Amino acid sequence: MEGVTVVDHPLVRHKLTLMRDRTRSTKGFRQLLNEIGMLLCYEVTRDLPTELIEVQTPIATMRAPVLAGKKLVFAPILRAGAGFLDAMLDLVPSARVAHIGLYRDPETLQAVEYYFKAPADVAERLVIVIDPMLATANSAIAAIDLLKQRGARDLRFVCLLAAPEGIHRLQAAHPEVRIWTAAIDEGLNEHSYIVPGLGDAGDRMYGTR
Ligand code: PRP
Ligand code: URA
Numbered sequence: 001m002e003g004v005t006v007v008d009h010p011l012v013r014h015k016l017t018l019m020r021d022r023t024r025s026t027k028g029f030r031q032l033l034n035e036i037g038m039l040l041c042y043e044v045t046r047d048l049p050t051e052l053i054e055v056q057t058p059i060a061t062m063r064a065p066v067l068a069g070k071k072l073v074f075a076p077i078l079r080a081g082a083g084f085l086d087a088m089l090d091l092v093p094s095a096r097v098a099h100i101g102l103y104r105d106p107e108t109l110q111a112v113e114y115y116f117k118a119p120a121d122v123a124e125r126l127v128i129v130i131d132p133m134l135a136t137a138n139s140a141i142a143a144i145d146l147l148k149q150r151g152a153r154d155l156r157f158v159c160l161l162a163a164p165e166g167i168h169r170l171q172a173a174h175p176e177v178r179i180w181t182a183a184i185d186e187g188l189n190e191h192s193y194i195v196p197g198l199g200d201a202g203d204r205m206y207g208t209r
Pocket of ligand 2: 126133135192193195197198199200201207
């Protein structure tokens with residue numbers, strides 16, 4: 001699918017299957033989300049630009065690559081997006097963070113905003129929006145709308161599971177935003193939950209409901 005990278009790595013496939021299991025404990029679910037978050041972060045940052053600096057090894061002087069330019073911003077959509085954050089910050093410790101508080105109204109399915117805080121210079125940085133679930137895409141579209149209103153221009157979206165409907169809607173609303181996902185599932189059920197999916201990611205992460 002154009003504009004979508006499915007991170008089809010055996011470790012990701014294995015861990016995602018464990019997460020789908022309805023008997024997985026809260027602790028196990030959270031741990032697996034963290035582990036997959038690290039693998040997704042590795043892929044979404046694969047093409048970051050580097051520049052050469054001079055470094056002195058114990059043996060010789062050489063020119064060696066480091067990341068170039070301003071550090072990126074991770075933008076978790078709360079609550080479930082927070083499950084990816086620690087793993088991504090472990091890989092990119094100097095990244096900034098934009099917190100986006102949104103919940104999906106169960107009746108209207110519209111994203112309801114309750115919190116937004118982004119770095120002042122978000123316009124100058126690559127912003128990686130993170131949320132395990134892309135279902136109707138109402139949350140992802142609203143999050144990216146908010147970030148663009150703050151000036152963000154270079155955005156990517158990373159999720160664990162995507163429904164084809166969500167991918168199409170996100171691409172229609174924000175065609176330049178590339179998507180990384182661990183899997184694309186069959187579709188949405190009558191309550192707009194991803195099928196077969198893994199249920200409510202936030203509830204499973206935090207043991208709520
Ligand atoms: C879930 C999920 C996404 C959203 C996806 O969050 O983490 O943010 O639903 O659905 P959509 O694509 O149809 O918008 P939820 O609203 O349940 O909030 P939570 O993370 O606080 O549990
Ligand atoms: N949000 C979730 O957490 N799960 C779904 O399947 C859809 C939206």
